[in-house]
Amino acid sequence: MSSTEKKRVPHVIIVGAGLAGISTAIQLKRQLGFENFTIYEKASAVGGTWRDNTYPGCGSDVPGHWYSLSTDLNPRWSTYYVDQPEIRAYWEDLYQKYNLPSHTKLGYGVVSAEWDSDSQLYRVVVRNTETGEETQAEANILIYAIGGFMSPLFPKDIEGVEKFRGLTWHSAQWRHDVDLKGKRVGVIGNGCSAAQFVPEISVDPSVEVINFCRTPQWYIPRANFRNIIMARSDIVSLIFNKDNKRLLAMTKKTLSRYIAMTAPRDQVAALTPDYTPGCKRIIVDPGYLESLHRPNVSLRWDAIKGIVENGIELKTGEIVPLDVIIFGTGYCLEPTDLRVQGRRETIHEYFASKGGPTAYIGTCMPGFPNCFTILGPNVATGHASVIFSQEAQIGLVSQLIQPIIQGKAKSFEVTEEATDEYNTWLQKRLTRSVWTECNSYYQVGGQKETRITATFPGPVGLFWWLALRPRWSDFRGVAGEAWEKQRRKDNMKKRGILVLVLALAAGLGFVVHNQSLYEVVRRIKSVVL
Incomplete structure (x- = not known):
């Protein structure tokens, strides 16, 4: 080995400058004192989900303190549930505080990466999103921090959008240039996003809102338990275990009572789900049920046949005339940007062989040395903020890459046996969860018969414990x-x-x-x- 090679400092590439990417970069600096990293962000600004989603009423449905990084706690949130502009401003302040612009290339997306076993590094293809020009980069360590919500999701069974003569958009791509005053607005979907923006756009009585719903949702009232956030969250996690039948029955009764007390009487039956609470994401009610009392807001439960020139056609044959159609239909969770060639296969080929996205503690996969995913498969808990879970992952990654950064090893790769053992344990616990009882985005293809890939079956404290320290016997090292x-x-x-x-x-x-x-x-x- 030449003297130049001995002195060569390993290079880390972080893909994505959302909350996960910013958090990772901060910990590289703080925990490891490491500066030789580059963040590639395909957008023109940082912030990820909280940059893209700007619809009226957009905000967090978990307490704001869960959105503070543990290294930079924010005691000055203006409200318990924080809105999008304030969350984005907090993370942009951190981005500047730690001088991350000097490490970031905005407008550059990572197209692909391929592991070179001889050189013990990844050869990465980077594309300028404006010009399309592609360049090559090298990374000894590759950290994908691309988040969980990849792109707006449009229902495949609703066709004819191109026929509509009015305006259409997804809530994640809000048209702030369009004034809704005096318009008939059709909202497709009644999940978390729609529940936030329907009360906002219907404040103006001249805006008629028709909300097309397919499946009823469970709602809980907003409350303030500022001093016991984590303890309360881990207690709430008990409702996701279907063995806790008495607790689930009590929860169902309580949430049913809330809907009955808050929603219009003639809509209570339709609005009350028949599935177990927690099977789909429970909505922290931002005033949606109250807004249904407004004379300019109505619900339609008839199935949609398709979109026609002047509105939405229902399967009953009725055509509902509309000026604007807004999709509040959620997001695609498929990690299409995760294009990595490992020692023997691509990550998507590995996922396919396992029946869906699979990883060791949601963080790494066998056959992909020095490659890590923040907010990978089965990390979100369903009852707490992913910020905490991401920090737990980043702490694990920091320990795994420290010997590489110090020049004491070339690579570490989780073994097939350890990954299979972890996921056997994980999936066994998931079979006892309420998430198996209905279709949701937690599963592959949104179908309950498939593998659950989004959620972790237990309290967030358990996930933190699993990620606290590496089990080095679960990893195979090179030159270490x-x-x-x-x-x-x-x-x-x-x-x-x-x-x-x-x-x-x-x-x-x-x-x-x-x-x-x-x-x-x-x-x-x-x-x-």
């Missing part, structure tokens, strides 16, 4: 023999010190500063291990 030998030696020293101290403590039976022996042992273990 000296580092591994030193790691084992250090561990033996720590265990030796622990045994010695415990033996002394047990033999003497002392009490330090009036603390019990148990407390002394607990403190010693936390320091030594």
